[in-house]
Amino acid sequence: MDxxxxxxIGFQDFEPGRRSFNALARKTFGLDFEPWYRSGxxxxxxxxxxxxxDGEVVSSVSVNFMPMTLEGxxxxxxxxxxxxxxxAFRGQGLSRxxxxxxxxxxxxxxxxxxxxxxxxVLDYYPRFGFRKSGEVQCTASVSTTFPARAxxxxxxxxxxxxxxxxxxxxxxxxxxFSMNNAGLAMFYLTGxxxxxxxxxxxxxxxxxxxxEGNLLLLDDVFxxxxxxxxxxxxxxxxxxxRVAFGFSPCMDAGLERTACEEEDTTLFVLKNTLDFREKxxxxxxxxxx
Numbered sequence: 001m002d003x004x005x006x007x008x009i010g011f012q013d014f015e016p017g018r019r020s021f022n023a024l025a026r027k028t029f030g031l032d033f034e035p036w037y038r039s040g041x042x043x044x045x046x047x048x049x050x051x052x053x054d055g056e057v058v059s060s061v062s063v064n065f066m067p068m069t070l071e072g073x074x075x076x077x078x079x080x081x082x083x084x085x086x087x088a089f090r091g092q093g094l095s096r097x098x099x100x101x102x103x104x105x106x107x108x109x110x111x112x113x114x115x116x117x118x119x120x121v122l123d124y125y126p127r128f129g130f131r132k133s134g135e136v137q138c139t140a141s142v143s144t145t146f147p148a149r150a151x152x153x154x155x156x157x158x159x160x161x162x163x164x165x166x167x168x169x170x171x172x173x174x175x176x177f178s179m180n181n182a183g184l185a186m187f188y189l190t191g192x193x194x195x196x197x198x199x200x201x202x203x204x205x206x207x208x209x210x211x212e213g214n215l216l217l218l219d220d221v222f223x224x225x226x227x228x229x230x231x232x233x234x235x236x237x238x239x240x241x242r243v244a245f246g247f248s249p250c251m252d253a254g255l256e257r258t259a260c261e262e263e264d265t266t267l268f269v270l271k272n273t274l275d276f277r278e279k280x281x282x283x284x285x286x287x288x289x
């Protein structure tokens with residue numbers, strides 16, 4: 001690799017570097033991390049490893065530190081994301097250098113390293129020892145005669161964001177497999193998924209969901225008190241007949257399980273610590289970077 005490149009690690013508080021990183025993310029993925037940073041949700045759990053040249057970030061691989069809980073047992077994981085190289089600098093081994101740097105540092109420290117890859121790069125990550133894995137999608141039937149009661153939450157309002165963040169940090173999880181990374185959850189809930197946040201006055205829970213026809217897509221549930229998930233899914237009224245969970249529900253009765261198939265998304269794991277299909281698990285929807 002050319003010695004003209006400089007390695008930057010965890011530099012979000014260095015404004016010129018952060019702005020250059022954001023510019024490359026906008027160019028590559030259409031993502032802007034600046035509002036996330038300005039809101040205070042970009043924490044030390046999201047660590048960009050970037051190469052810069054002449055003061056501009058030209059390649060980057062990001063580490064998301066992901067403390068997870070599996071049925072009461074803690075696991076430490078790292079999710080790799082935001083892998084990008086400016087088109088003018090591709091083919092020079094920059095991404096490989098960054099991947100090797102990240103894996104050398106983090107592999108001895110955590111139980112698992114994983115990532116979600118699009119179809120264009122399925123042959124790339126096995127070069128570093130990653131293997132394809134799979135997840136399990138849980139669905140269930142829903143039946144209620146009561147009217148919809150879920151209330152839309154305006155995530156543009158600071159007081160609403162504060163309450164949602166508090167619920168996330170203090171939540172009594174409804175998932176067998178959950179994450180402890182409120183900053184990443186708030187990235188979604190103040191950005192791409194901000195229109196999905198609902199409040200259920202009967203359970204006191206915040207529901208991250210969307211309705212498509214008679215199908216409820218329930219990405220997550222956050223509440224500081226125990227929530228009856230069977231009751232929470234009725235918050236969207238009698239038109240909803242089925243629910244697809246974006247997590248692995250603690251409930252068991254009535255669940256249907258199938259292989260999780262998502263377009264242009266493949267899970268890769270490095271250590272194969274967990275067999276997600278065998279344990280009937282999926283990474284929570286809000287944990288995917």
